[in-house]
Amino acid sequence: METDQPAPMNRCGYCGSTNYRRVVERDAQGLMRYGERLLCSGCTREFTDLDAWRQGASDASPPLSAAA
Numbered sequence: 001m002e003t004d005q006p007a008p009m010n011r012c013g014y015c016g017s018t019n020y021r022r023v024v025e026r027d028a029q030g031l032m033r034y035g036e037r038l039l040c041s042g043c044t045r046e047f048t049d050l051d052a053w054r055q056g057a058s059d060a061s062p063p064l065s066a067a068a
């Protein structure tokens with residue numbers, strides 16, 4: 001029986017984390033609101049959208065400790 005796994009599609013393509021949060025951005029009126037971009041809780045990379053997060057899209061910005 002292998003049916004009690006969480007949904008496999010909803011996780012980071014890089015690190016496999018199932019947690020992320022939306023990046024809060026300032027809009028044209030100066031209000032803070034949730035944008036499209038996501039920040040992975042596991043690898044701390046920023047992704048353009050949920051699909052990019054799932055796929056580990058290569059245009060994600062690296063974490064602060066980028067390799068030289």
Ligand SMILES: [Zn+2]
Pocket residue numbers: 012013014015016017040041042043044045
């Ligand atoms: Zn990740």
